[in-house]
Amino acid sequence: MKTKIKGLLWHSLRPGLPPGLLLAGLALPLGGCQMGVLDPAGAVGSAEKDLIITSTLLMLIVVVPVIVMTLLFAWRYRATNTNATYAPTWSHSVKIEVIVWAVPLTIVAILAVLTWVTTHALDPYRPLTAKAKPLEVQVVALDWKWLFVYPDLGIATVNQLTLPVGTPLDFKITSDSVMNSFFVPQLGSQIYAMAGMQTQDHLIANRPGTYQGLSANFSGDGFADMHFVVDAVSPAKFEAWVKSTRAGHSPLDAKVFRAVEEPSAKVPPTLYSSVQPDLFNDIIAKYQGKAQGFHSAMKED
Numbered sequence: 001m002k003t004k005i006k007g008l009l010w011h012s013l014r015p016g017l018p019p020g021l022l023l024a025g026l027a028l029p030l031g032g033c034q035m036g037v038l039d040p041a042g043a044v045g046s047a048e049k050d051l052i053i054t055s056t057l058l059m060l061i062v063v064v065p066v067i068v069m070t071l072l073f074a075w076r077y078r079a080t081n082t083n084a085t086y087a088p089t090w091s092h093s094v095k096i097e098v099i100v101w102a103v104p105l106t107i108v109a110i111l112a113v114l115t116w117v118t119t120h121a122l123d124p125y126r127p128l129t130a131k132a133k134p135l136e137v138q139v140v141a142l143d144w145k146w147l148f149v150y151p152d153l154g155i156a157t158v159n160q161l162t163l164p165v166g167t168p169l170d171f172k173i174t175s176d177s178v179m180n181s182f183f184v185p186q187l188g189s190q191i192y193a194m195a196g197m198q199t200q201d202h203l204i205a206n207r208p209g210t211y212q213g214l215s216a217n218f219s220g221d222g223f224a225d226m227h228f229v230v231d232a233v234s235p236a237k238f239e240a241w242v243k244s245t246r247a248g249h250s251p252l253d254a255k256v257f258r259a260v261e262e263p264s265a266k267v268p269p270t271l272y273s274s275v276q277p278d279l280f281n282d283i284i285a286k287y288q289g290k291a292q293g294f295h296s297a298m299k300e301d
Contacts, residue, residue, distance in 0.1 A: 036185030041211060041232065042204045044122060044188035051118050058107050124189045124201045128168040132235070135164065138280040139173040141180035141193040141215065143263035144222025149275050155245050156252045156279075158260060159228040160269035164238035165208050171201040176261055176283050181217035184230055190216050196287030205232035222265030229269055249273040 040046040077084045127134065138149040149156045161184075163169055173182050175193040182201065183190040186209075191201045211230040215223060233241065250256070252272035257279065 036212065039186060040188065041186040041209055042188060042206050043128065044203055045186055046188075046206075047118065047122055048188045051114070051122075054114065055111060058111060061107060062104055122189070124191055124199075126202060127170065128202045128204050130166065130168045130204060132164070132167040134168040134170045136170045136172065137161070137163070139171055139182055139193065140280065140283055141173075141175040141177060141182065141219075142261055143177045143220065144215075144226040144265045145260075145267045146182075146213070146215075146226070146228045147176075147260065148228075149280055150242075151275075151280070153242055154274050155242060156272040156275040157245075158270040158272075159267055160231070160271065161213060161228055162231045162233065162238065162241050163205055164235045165205050165232050167204065167235070169201075169203045169205075171203065172280065173199045173201060174280065174284050176286075177263075178219050179217060180215045180219050180226075182213075183216040184211055184213045186211045187230070192217065196284060198284055208232050208234060220263075222263065225266045245271045246273045252276060252279075 037045070037052070038049055040049050075081075136151055138151055140147040140149070145159050146161075147156065147158055148161050171182070171191070173191055173193045174197060175195045177195065179195070180193045181190050182193050184203070187203045187205060189201050189203060191199050193199065209232050211232065213228040213230045215226040219226065249271045251274040252260070253276055256272070257276065
């Protein structure tokens, strides 16, 4: 990669070639990068994108002039420029001091207020307001896959999260392994999943589409492939998907879950027609020494 970039820089700086080729050359290695955060598909993601852009523009008010002045001063006061003012005894300027301190302090104050307001407005524990009834989804991070339980619908999936557009999503998140991080870049909010604990997140999809979900916290050998598919569909298609899942797939009982929780990578999306009652709470309780029911049944098996 370094050799490729150096080659692009060299050819871009050769006489007769357009200056824009340099920037194009630098952009080529980034062509495969996914910019999901900057292509939001939900209200939370859109608000986070606006915050990123606003913060960046505010900081550029300082960054750009500093870069320009650094290059300008280096050129203007170079050793060969005999016309430049030479003032070895100069030491202070009130006007410069005011600008140097007032502008950054103003930007920091604006960013502080902006961050305070948006942090509370985008609190992941804060439920979203919408006409549709919220849908609860219980999320369990495993090695190296994701289990999604729809407690109100009585179904479960592995590495596939299907959700209805325009419906607030109430995520309850935990881990049956090491700490992970639940993240759907285009919907927003990255939330940790920890064994024996429950975290929360509230998201919503505003438009249909297929998005990528992932773990944003390193968790071992299979981490690189710990992805899941997010299908945002219309409410009618979601109901049809629920019916087909209930009718055409096997249940997630104690025996099946025991196999699912074994470490494995690159697991294809899998659907389950039913799920052992209170599975999510039993997984949390297992790490608190309070497990009953499900894991007791597992021992008996």
